[in-house]
Amino acid sequence: MSPVDSGGGLSAEQDARLRESIGRQTLLTTLGIRVAALEPGRVVLELPFRADLCQQNGFVHVGAITTLADSACGYAAMSLQPPDCDILTVEFKVNLLRPAVGQRFHATATVVRAGRTLTVCAAEVVSEGDDSRPIALMQATLMAMPAA
């Protein structure tokens, strides 16, 4: 794959804009998701394990892993858009590679194709703990909208 790379880091304004938007996502706070890295066209979000985020066997629920990956894709897309743009998810697809076992999970999203209207992102979610392994793969389409 050939992620879109825009060279240097985010400007202070872009960084602040992304963090402000992330701060307004109340589900991220509810689940304990936080920022690990914000770069142009690449965002890493982190989810520490919590016993109240699990499915029936004590693995982290696919829904929490998807929230992590979708949010990383959204902000990777937003990082390449002008400041007056908001981003909405159009659709995504997730493959679960292994049960979500670990002390912490990182989703790394990269922009594969940035258009004026539509952006395509790919994200990989990796578990961390005794064993660090890819657990999920997302391919997502996002849409730029004038900010409300």
Next chain:
Amino acid sequence: MSPVDSGGGLSAEQDARLRESIGRQTLLTTLGIRVAALEPGRVVLELPFRADLCQQNGFVHVGAITTLADSACGYAAMSLQPPDCDILTVEFKVNLLRPAVGQRFHATATVVRAGRTLTVCAAEVVSEGDDSRPIALMQATLMAMPAA
């Protein structure tokens, strides 16, 4: 589409088995997701709006909507499997049709194809409130595993 229909309702044992498994999904409790209907090959789960489940514009986060739809698909698949089987999500795809605005959301999952190993489900999520409309569509693949 031609959902798989197995005739009458769930047996008391099947119903209890599904509810017991749903009760062990701690993320569902954390998000406030509850059972609306359990039938063979068709499950409806419900998510009331909460301000702490939102994305940056105050719509319910795609991650919460996906958790709702994925869980409905999982239990629709499990409803057609023998009692000693557990269900894991292999993959899914979600299209977001409209922003998730409403007082309550229902995901209705139906089994489209039940195999011994793999089950394919479709789910529709509908908002309820002043206006009741489809907001998301999921197509999912699930895998039966011997219960742990």
Next chain:
Amino acid sequence: MSPVDSGGGLSAEQDARLRESIGRQTLLTTLGIRVAALEPGRVVLELPFRADLCQQNGFVHVGAITTLADSACGYAAMSLQPPDCDILTVEFKVNLLRPAVGQRFHATATVVRAGRTLTVCAAEVVSEGDDSRPIALMQATLMAMPAA
């Protein structure tokens, strides 16, 4: 699901416009795909079995089935757009439900959500022969563009 239904049939102009565009799709001619029904928001395309369209076991190749379903989705989307619009596929997801065995295959595509820019369609492909069964399910996103 709640397909978008626009009431009566296609106007003669719309019908001609869709058939003219279909006629320009040379791959459809190469594979032998033809129109079975054109309605507003619903298109059925047909593919007769041919031995030169198969995979390694003599089933019709997933690629031919996908071409059938994708084209049906594209024209279902175009049927609800103004005459000066062309349609491009943004993305789709296909679940294969059974091997593509049969004398003929029909893809029925319906518009689930028609926006000004993006349209979401669902398509089901059914085999016909001794046994008539759903063999594939598509969920697709299409984009309206000003016609070239």
Next chain:
Amino acid sequence: MSPVDSGGGLSAEQDARLRESIGRQTLLTTLGIRVAALEPGRVVLELPFRADLCQQNGFVHVGAITTLADSACGYAAMSLQPPDCDILTVEFKVNLLRPAVGQRFHATATVVRAGRTLTVCAAEVVSEGDDSRPIALMQATLMAMPAA
């Protein structure tokens, strides 16, 4: 992403087995698809442009591009399976990044996760000509079956 890599090249038997199976896929011959590289966990297939494989604007049809990518994923999966196994596609998702313009297209598929029953692959399709660019991205699930 972390493609599965099994070290050296394919054995002569594996190579022959894959080529024999590819040779039986009549649709590949019909479309002009041929092998560019066969390695353990990585397969490249090639499709030269032909005017009879197009959509309404003269771009190569998404269905032909999908056939290319799906077949590459299938043989990447098969390359890591024992000789008595056949591979069937369970599902895939394709994002179209740009119109398929070019003299030739390559799909490179890599195995992301090889299980005993299910294999997950990712494929990228690149155009070649005046300009070489990624035009499509596939994420696919395949299933190993005892060979007929």
